Amino acid sequence: MSPKISLANLSFTYPDGVAALKNITLDIPANEIFVIFGPSRSGKSTLLRVLNRLSDLVEGAQHQGAVTFNNQNIFERDVNVTDLRRRISMVFAIPTPLPGSIRDNLTYGLRMAGIRDVQTLEERVMRSLKQAALWDEVKDRLDASAFALSGGQKQRLCLARSLALEPDVILLDNPTSGLDPLSTAMVEDSLYELKRRYTIIMVPHSTQQAARVADNAAFLLDGELVEVGKKSQLFMRPKNKRTEDYITGRFG
Amino acid sequence: MSRQKTNQLMIALITTIAIIVVIPVILVILFMFYNGLSALNWEFLTTAPYNGLRQGGIMPALLGTVYLTFATAIVSFPLAIAAAIYLAEYARDNRLTRAVRLAIVNLAGIPSIVYGLFGLGAFVLFMGFGTSIIAGALTLGILTLPVVISTAEEAILAVPQEFRTVSLSLGATRWQTIRYQVLPQALPGIITGIILGLGRAAGETAPILFTVAAVYLPELPKSIFDQSMALPYHLYVIATQVPGMPLSVQYGTALVLLLLVLSLTLVATIIRTNIRRHRQW
């Protein structure tokens, strides 16, 4: 099967000259959890942001190379960036509900895409909440403020908000950073369920989490792709010395 | 004298001077109330002056200022808010943007009488509006631009960046993000700016001297192309140009103007305090 997303010689440089990604070539297969891990400031978050061109928001940043998604280079001029972001949807490290009700949050992306049909919206609200394992907790208060939810609930709301768009790919930037173990487990559990429908690319909270949830994983260090491989291989028998050192906790 | 003594003395001195600076503000306002309140009554507000302005009320001047302020609002605010959105959301840090900011700083610094000259040259004569509400509203509209732009820009910048990022990440366009996330959250702050601008417009005299103001008009203006009386100019006229003007009427007129302008400032302050208190983020 052809990869869902392919990176070819991708480099990304911030306006201050910091090269966050250096010449990365990588294939991400469909319908699995692909984990990108490495020490902090190794370029993981930047990589996620490039994939749906949220990196465009960084004024003066430069990129080289190509990212191919569904056989199309996302940097081409005629690419509709808003459509791209609906297809490749991002969940951030800090759960950030938008001001408004739970329902408002879930329907926001759809409404912005021009979908007004109440029945469609309601259907998506329910389905996405169920997929994110939040339905039972909030079904009676969909019109309550999203700010009133707990931290773990907020993060699952943000996940549901992305799912409501029915994207192809979900980008998760350390989605369990602020969560307690129970909430973390709930989010992780929903991921196993979700990968049947979606391609999930995730920056994990820890190497342990990476080893837990990944199907395939890529190890990033100082903006370079050090090693990529199946979970069983990468975390048990890393080929590269630096990968081994990182996994065994010798640095990072 | 010991260092501690000097310290105590100087701190006391600074405190005293600060109090001396601020007390007159309260005194001025109390003084205006004390002298003006006796002239204030329903008749004063609702009748036209007569007998060479010496008797009667201030109705045409008061209404004229209200008209003029509203007309100013219509001229100024769409432009000012669009400019604020431009500066806060679209402008890159380049020479053009710096030129825009310099222009706004300077617009804020141009003397109000120079605005009056500009209004006379541009709107009254060149555009041929004559001395009219529209000429005055255009002049005052431009005069209020900088204060509204600055306040609105601050309100827009105060909306946390996170909401923009999230909105864009959900496939909203830049304008949708501004329209549905930024502006609703910045609205109270923008309204504060608008009200401050209105207060400024209502109290100005110099810009309307040659563009709108009439010493005395028996009738209210019928259209925006008519002249109008205005409260600040009326105060100037009755204080300096009308011999034998009863002092109580002068104080009364000044008090009405003061109340009008200060109540606008007060409303703006209240909205601003409320925003801080009710902010969810």
Added chain:
Amino acid sequence: MEQTAPFIGSRPAAEQRHWGEWIIEKLIQVAGLSTIVIIGLIFFFLLREGLPAFFEVPLRTLLGGRWYPIENLFGLWPLLVGSLLVTAGAILIAVPLGLITAIYMGEIAPRWQREILKPLIEMLAGIPSIVLGFLGWVVLAPLIQQAGASTGLTAFTGSIILAYMSLPTIISSSEDALSAVPTEYRDGALAIGATQWQTIWRVVVPAARSGIVIAIMLGIGRAIGETMAVLMVTGNAANVPALGLGMFFQPVRTMTATIAAEMGEVANGSVHYHTLFAIGILLFVITFAINSLAGRLVGTQGKRRRSSQL
């Protein structure tokens, strides 16, 4: 696997929105740039109506000391001196008072006092100049006359009123300057045993020096352009007073007051009319220079947006 459509926006609705947004964004940009156009237009119309004066009135007359429009004498010197005199007086009063008030508010006053002082200063900024002019006219001028001046309508009367009107500007800019001084400076000074006064006087004020200069400049800009209050209380005599402290206690006539008082009575297109616009040019240039310089010192680059957590 279900084949997904390419994501190039091809739906008509998306296209329409695209065009609608393109227009809105262009309008917003035009609005932003219009501020430059407006200031250009202001200068243009001042030049259009005012430049002829420089051809119609001999330069020697313009630079001369006699402003008698009836005799076709348009000497700007007394008006300039009048404006400078009133402004200088106002600044001499307002800068120390404003700076000290700012120091009090920023360095000494407890929070609750600041919460009272700030709205009061804003309120002062909100009082229309005509109202303060009126008070100067009916209250202050008679007081000054009682104090022994030959008339109450003097440059000094104008300076007091103007000082009060420039105080909010000076206080708020000085406050900005003082609050920009890093807390470490204060802590460092206090830590080596300096008293609070020594810290303020030797450390905080010198560190805020450039900001205080800006405050003074903005105060000057505010004072020199003020019209109505000055028109009412300075007596409007176009004399060049003899040098000395006494010059503050004579009636003077400022540039702004001259325009306000005479424009209503001149014929459009007359020499007098052109000369009043020429005074407008002078005022525009002076305030433009002051504000541009102050703006440059403040740093005209945009306020930094709060950094995002995401």
